[in-house]
Amino acid sequence: MSATEFAAANLSRATGAGLDPHEYLRVTGELADLDQWGEAFMRTAHGHLARAGQAATTVSAGEHFQVAARWFHVATLGPNRESALAAAEADTAMERALDLLEPEARRLEGPGFTGWLRGPADAAATAVVVPGLDSSKEEFHDVIAALLRRGMAVFAMDGPGQGVLAATSTVRADYHHVIGQVIDALGTQSVGLVGLSLGGYYVTESAARESRVAAAVTVSGPFRLHWDVLPAPVQDLLIQRAGGEEAARRFAGQVDLSTLAPRTTCPLLAVDGGLDVIPGVTNGESLARLAPHGHYLRIPHGDHLLGNARPDWLATAADWLSGELT
Missing domain, CATH: 1.20.1440 (de novo design (two linked rop proteins))
Incomplete structure (x- = not known):
């Protein structure tokens, strides 16, 4: 390219x-x-x-x-x-x-995460923004700002293999262990999660296995990965973030929400772009259909992460999460 x-x-x-x-x-x-x-x-x-x-x-x-x-x-x-x-x-x-x-922003760190907690100390709700394969806590400026404007406290994080932790750790599919650490550090009874790209898988896996997740939003998140048809650049990135090809293949094989989606009992909103077509990644419609309280929002002209269509989904998603949490 x-x-x-x-x-x-x-x-x-x-x-x-x-x-x-x-x-x-x-x-x-x-x-x-x-x-x-x-x-x-x-x-x-x-x-x-x-x-x-x-x-x-x-x-x-x-x-x-x-x-x-x-x-x-x-x-x-x-x-x-x-x-x-x-x-x-x-x-x-x-x-x-x-x-x-x-x-007033606070740095919070644990064995598998680091990030910034922003917003009012007496906020009625806390949202955690989870990045994807090659994103980080510094990326999702517009999402974080939208949540802060609605009065929420927002924790923007890097987890294993992400952002500043990419040099010293590798990706893990059982991300709920990391989210559990985050919730412990936040000292709150429940959180909402927003996951972007691969972060969409991370928040759904966490919502299915961590009872303190009260609501979740996925944006351009995979339902299932198929290693053999992933584009070469994505394979290369996975190999880098997983620490080798064998580990990358094993990780990709674990990214499958077919059995976890029905266990995601909290409210869940899946947002997809109609122009986001990545071989090896199925869209969020299956997730929303299988989740007991799933909702689906598809923006036909949206690309991956829907950066070209923010007016069509960002305010809606932020309002939805705020309403579910408060």
């Missing part, structure tokens, strides 16, 4: 992560080769760090740190020999942003 094709394919995802579309097009338009992706995005992120250091106010500095974190994260989505460094830089930049913009 050429740099131009890769940039076009990731435009809606990048803007959903909070990147300015004009800056994104300018940076990607200068790529002569896709191998330059990581270097170009990290250079742009460092530019925002420099602006933060020169900012006249703490608000401006915090905003530049936040944007830098997102550029560092998106630097990991393409070829990048320094992906681990970029993920660490994203984590540090977000910490500096929240120190300035939301000093």
